[in-house]
Amino acid sequence: ELKVEQNPLFLSMQEGKNYTIYCNYSTTSDRLYWYRQDPGKSLESLFVLLSNGAVKQEGRLMASLDTKARLSTLHITAAVHDLSATYFCAVDRLAGYALNFGKGTSLLVTP
């Protein structure tokens, strides 16, 4: 069974601070996804990481993938309130297969 574990599950941080969300998964996969979900909404794709060592950045968010350690990180730089949301990482066994999601990290950025 493919397991995906995220931590922390809840994160309250002040604006301007940096923090990292971690995502571990239990089986070999070269593909990892990060999504954002706002309350009452569906998922918004943030990053697709497709190979070992992949690093992608968009604004204040940067994601990386270490397939040997089966670990991905989502780093938040100088957080702002607009980043408050729930962030999910997900893994699929093969391209075109269903996704296995982590439990999500609920992020609250406060003034």
Added chain:
Amino acid sequence: GAVVSQHPSWVICKSGTSVKIECRSLDFQATTMFWYRQFPKQSLMLMATSNEGSKATYEQGVEKDKFLINHASLTLSTLTVTSAHPEDSSFYICSAPAEQDFQPQHFGDGTRLSIL
């Protein structure tokens, strides 16, 4: 723009009612679609994989007679919650694999189902 259209976005109905949710791929063909369920403050859990031209594949613990899936064409999959009860109240989201391996899946906007 959205490439997977899901309707309705919100349903409120009485216990015992059957509810149909549609998921359409708008500008591509999807031989496979996925149905997820998300309870409040929880993650998305795969319910079933919808396959065009064949039976759906259900995850363990999902009642196939209660959650009927029909993949009527290459652009449409439907999920029917039969005889819905309050415990079926949840957020249902469909998705379709992207056309290219390096692209993320396309998610519908979700359906909020509330059973009174």
